[in-house]
Amino acid sequence: MPDASPLIPEITEEDIEWVRALMGLDALDEPRRVFLRSRTTLDVSACPGSGKTTLIVAKLAILARKWPHRSKGICVLSHTNVAREEIQSRLGSTIVGQRLLGYPHFIDTIHGFVNRFLALPWLDSNGYPSPTIDNDVTTAYRRGTLSNSDYWKVQNFLAQKYSGFDRLRICARDLTFDLGGKPFPAGSTAPSFGLAKHAIETAAKAGYFCYDEMFVWARALLEDCPDVASWLRRRFPLVVLDEMQDTFELQGAMLHAIFPRTSADIVVQRVGDPNQAIFDDAEAEPDESDSFPDSDAARNLSIPNSYRFGPEIAVLASPFAVMPVSPTGLCGAGPKAIGGTPTACRHTIFVFPDAGTAGVLNAYGKHVLATFDDADLAKGPVTAVGAVHQGASEVTPGHQHFPKSVPHYWSGYTAEISRKEPHPSSLVQYIRAARAAVRNESDLAPAVERLASGLIRLAGRIGDAGQLKRKARTHRTITDALVANSTVLAAYRRLVKALIIDRLPLTQECWDSMQGDILGICRALCNEDVFEDNAGTFLAWSADPAAPGGGAPISASDTSPNVYRVEEGSRHVDIRLGSIHSVKGQTHLATLILSTHWHDHSSARMLPWLLGNNVNGTGAGKRDRTRLLQTYVAMTRPSHLVCLAVPRFVLGDDQDITQHKETLTARGWQMVEIVDGIAKQPK
Known part of the structure; x- marks a missing residue:
């Protein structure tokens, strides 16, 4: 194991007890204490519900208290500002919290770091005006540089190639452009190419850029001034990269160029969960330039026990982890006990008829109401999520792809509002x-x-x-x-x-x-x-969408977008619908995973893992690995109750269903069949 960096203060057991008292933390086991004490380059694989962001903040608090440097700082980068928000929430009123949020430290997103230290300085020094960085605003500006007829010439041409004007991206410092990593489907002499080129160049001269285009200018600065990377390593002797599994190729290449983990003059500690590596952009390529976690056991630490859920959910979810979480699988050390909840909830598979999804959300909601009292329901969200959530009105009951997406379970669902960071179109x-x-x-x-x-x-x-x-x-x-x-x-x-x-x-x-x-x-x-x-x-005004599809109708009692209310007597439960991507990092009281279609039905492809015939990612193709990651993320959201919605044809004929029921019951599931919209125990 490499020697600890002399630039990073030593963390003692007394420091750990101090931060536990400051932040009100429960007892910390040895793997968590090893991470807190570590002063060397290290990868930490932390399972869902392990409290990794809280652990990072605890380490930062200790270091800020003992940090001896005035011009050298800690750099903490992630894909969201969750770490910064937790510092503000838990340490904002403390001296160490105020130190962390100011110079010489830097805690922000990867995009924020690239913009501040690399892209904006290059743009400023090369005569570009103060930039506007926004995908939608930039696309609108580019469109405005063309006449309406010229815009539609380009858009219609690209639509025929399964792309669109909004995919145009600058990919080189000479303003060469592509379609988000794919070549423009016409030569440089084609009219559509010329119009796209005019739009790109005119907008660039006015200072309008998309988010990922800032990496082009960042690379340009590193090419023109390679010493910038050395300066950044001197400025930040400790770099913490959170949510490392979400880093895709473009970001990873930049981070490795600036903060190589082979460098002896910096410490790079990467924290994440390789089993949660799902991307919002279906075309994003994972970072493979420096795989996470490190294959060297001396530079790799595992935190396999979750405080979010108990051993029952851990056993159900563990087979879907692409990489084994530990030799014994995922460990459930939770959840926190709540009032009227039974010790072990009845994790349920709702089997619905091939002709439609009517009754699925009602059956789930009534099961939730039967499981939890009202006080418990107030302590965490109840959700239903699917891998595919964009509208698919062309797919109706009877179609081989039905149910394709979340709106097929409830026609009141709006995909744009569900995103983790909502980016609506109006x-x-x-x-x-x-x-x-x-x-x-x-x-x-x-x-x-x-x-x-x-x-x-x-x-x-x-x-x-x-x-x-x-x-x-x-x-x-x-x-x-x-x-x-x-x-x-x-x-x-x-x-x-x-x-x-x-x-x-x-x-x-x-x-x-x-x-x-x-x-x-x-x-x-x-x-x-x-x-x-x-x-x-x-x-423009737009009413709530009502896409056809055989799911539950819009209910007058629904009081919020993407929330479906189920009532039972005087009681009710609100089910929040969304995509699996939108709930990463969240904790739910109960989660229903909806079967959707992407090249095949998700439940059909995952059935071998559900039955215990397959375990982890061994032998899984690329698409099934993606489905495993999505299923694992969804199954590890709830603290108490996990349920599945599966079309009947996936389970086969009556004899197959009987055999599957025996297997699934032995594995901790109960099966409930929905007939004519009503949940019934199968015979």
Whole structure:
């Protein structure tokens, strides 16, 4: 094992006990203490519910307390700002928390790091204007550089090639472009190529770029000034990379170029779970330039025990881990006991007829109501998730792909609102997502932030929102921008009050009456000329979608987007629907995994693992490995109850079902068949 870095303070058992008291942590086992004490390059494979972010924050708190350097800091990078938010939440009022959030330390996303230290300096030094970095705003600007007919020439051509104008990406410093890693499907002399080239170059000269295009400028800086990487290693002797399994090829190559784990002058500690490596972008390629976790046992630490769930769920989920979690599999050391919950919940497989999914959500909801009392239901969300969640109205009951996606279980589902970081296609959907945030988090702040984000996106569509460049899309950004315009600021505050605080019913009549205030706010956020026609469909009214598909109808009692209510007598439970991607990192009270279709039915492909015939990823093809990762993520969300929804044909004929029931019962499942929309015990 390499020697500990002399630049990193030693962490003692006394330090660990100090941080336990500070953060109110339970007893820490030896693997967790090894990570806290470690001062060498190390990979940590932490299972779901192991508290890895809390563990990282605990280590940072100890180090901040003892950090001896004034110009050298700790660099913590991830794909979200969860670590920073936890520092603010748990340590924000402490001296160590304040130290961590300021110079010389840097705690941010990978994109934030690349922009600040590499891409923006290169753009500034090469004459580009202060950039706007946003995929949708940039795409809208590029579209605006073309006439309507020219835009549709390019869009229609790309649609025929199964792509689109919004996939255009700069891939080299000379403004060469492709379609998100795939070549443009026409030569340089083709009219469509020329129009796309004009749009890319004109937008770049005005400073409009997509998020991942910033890596192009970051690479350019490293090529022009290779000493920058050495400077960054001197600045940050300790680098912590969280959620390492989510790092894809473009990000990994950049991180390895700046912070190589073979370097003797830095310590790189990567934390993640290789069994949760699922990507929001279906075309994203995982980082294979430096595999995680390290194959060297001396540089690899495993934390296989979860505090989220108990041994029953651990046993059910463990076979779906692509990489064995430990020699004995996933360990369940939880969950925390809650009032009326039985010691062991009845984990259930709901078998529904091939002709439709009616009754699935009702059966699940009633099972939840029978399992938990109302006090328990208030302690965690009840969810239903599927791997595929985009609308598929062309697939109806009787189609060989049915059920293809989450909307086939409930027609009131909206995919754009479900995303982990909602990125709706209209301002109305932003408001629905904002209201969902209030419901789910019992806090107005996330809702106000989402409304502000939608308004700033609209401002970027209708004009030059230059005063907002390089700033986060936040409520504070808007109020600061409008501070000198009391009339418009008052209109903005009226909008927030009506939509978020008073929850004014969102009807088309209400929406039409707000248009004046909305456009007035966005005009004030823009510099110079404004082109309101560019607002287009983003500002237009849209009702809640109702896609056909044989699932449950929209219910008048549903009180929030993507929430389906099941009532039983005077009691009810709200089931929050979403994609598996959207719930990564979350903890649920109960989770229902919905069978969906991607090249095949997910439940059909996963049946051998469910029955115990297959274990882990041995022999699984690329697509089945993806399904295993998705299933494992979903099955490790709940603290108490996990359920599955499976179409009957997957289990075969009556004889097969009888045999499968015996096997599944022995493995810890109960089977409930749905007939005519009613859940019945199978014979």
